[in-house]
Amino acid sequence: xxxxxxxxxxxxxxxxxxxxxxxxxxxxxxxxxxxxxxxxxxxxxxxxxxxxxxxxxxxxxxxxxxx
Numbered sequence: 001x002x003x004x005x006x007x008x009x010x011x012x013x014x015x016x017x018x019x020x021x022x023x024x025x026x027x028x029x030x031x032x033x034x035x036x037x038x039x040x041x042x043x044x045x046x047x048x049x050x051x052x053x054x055x056x057x058x059x060x061x062x063x064x065x066x067x
Contacts, residue, residue, distance in 0.1 A: 010067075017064040024057040
């Protein structure tokens with residue numbers, strides 16, 4: 001029925017949000033490690049790309065939670 005289908009979709013979205021949150025934490029930790037290893041005023045392109053990935057994941061999680 002419609003309720004069980006909505007519940008299944010909500011459960012799946014919740015699982016996807018958890019996975020995205022785990023990915024977000026992993027990328028944030030990688031970024032922190034890169035920044036700690038880099039020089040005082042040097043930021044690598046890899047670090048910039050990681051910040052973009054963090055933003056993308058955060059937007060995706062927020063979108064899933066709003067549904």
